[in-house]
Amino acid sequence: MNCSSSQLSDTLAGKRVLLPIDRKSEEMAESLERHGAAVTIAAPMRITAVTDDPTLHNQCRQLASEAIDYTVVTTGAGFRALMTLADQQEHRTEWGTQLRTQLDRSAIIARGPKPKGAVLQAGLTPAWTAESETSAEMLSHLLSQDLRGTHVVVQHHGAGDESFEHALRQAGARVTGLTTYLWDDPEDPQRVRDSILHVSKEYFDIIAFTSAPAASRWLDIARELHCLDDIRALAAPNASKLLIAAVGPVTAQPLLDAGFTPLVPERFRMGALIKLILQHAGLH
CATH class of the missing domain: 3.40.50.10090 (Rossmann fold)
Known part of the structure; x- marks a missing residue:
């Protein structure tokens, strides 16, 4: 499905998006917010x-x-x-x-x-x-x-x-x-833990990852909080309660190893990842 920018302008209205991202997180958040999303940034690691x-x-x-x-x-x-x-x-x-x-x-x-x-x-x-x-x-x-x-x-x-x-x-x-x-460790570890717990309680609709180390650390924290199984159940294809996306196959691998099936764009770029999220949200 090909969607123009105008068709996608309000696609994420009412959607809550979590970005466990450090580098360029503000840039990605602004792009998603322009399409109506409410974005939370909570990087489990920082550069x-x-x-x-x-x-x-x-x-x-x-x-x-x-x-x-x-x-x-x-x-x-x-x-x-x-x-x-x-x-x-x-x-x-x-x-x-x-x-x-x-x-x-x-x-x-x-x-x-x-x-x-x-x-x-x-x-x-x-x-x-x-x-x-x-x-x-x-x-x-x-x-x-x-x-x-x-x-x-x-x-x-x-x-x-x-x-x-x-x-x-x-x-x-x-x-x-x-x-x-x-x-390195995040500046606000409690913010990261709280955001992961909120994922398990169906607060967020979408999570987007852009680095494999951050994805691995995020999964580790979810295990430590004993909520990874709950998150996995929400993201299961038959549940359709949580969309997980990754910028490319390297970033996706820790998620695949943990039993998730993240969306991955054909071009491994932030812009392509945003477009894929918008297109998927427009179909659901």
Whole structure:
């Protein structure tokens, strides 16, 4: 079903939407509110920048003097933070310019369009992009190469990925992992717990997730509150009391593992997720 913006303008009138989202939560909330929704933001985790960490600075300084064969970019936000750090006046002449040169000489592997966009924005050229936007596809591509004696730099997402690095080392690569941000505890944990309890009591009509770590943590809290079974029952296809949506298959996986069947847009973008929610609400 194709719906125009005018047809969808009041589609969410009277609907209560929960966003367990940190990054760009206000932007998504405003879009949903324009269509009549009452939105609550309650992120179970928040992104904390670590670009002031001396360890990261030392890693960058070291990398500026080393040859890099492959650079793995897992998130657009993380890579932009790294480039912003390199471009700061106090770092540019010391190691920033040379680090850019070393990254440019490497084969840059991007996990989907967003990381690819960040690489292009930095004036660099990706060598390969994972169409599925998964680390598994990136790892498969890298392991298809002869990695013996190579140096692979991995810009991690906030949760890190030790198994990814381990697989590369097992294939003979030397690996340097860079973390520019971390997932941290929420600023208001009680707000998160209350929102999850409200979900179990049928207060919310829609929940939208945009990151796998946040979805996993949200499910963990629901288990701790002993209400995950109630929420699962409300979201069951035959119940139709609660719509759960995820921005892409990576975000959806923890929900699928927990017995949910989230809606996932064909294009793994926030705009596509909003449109899918509007179209589904317009049919029910």
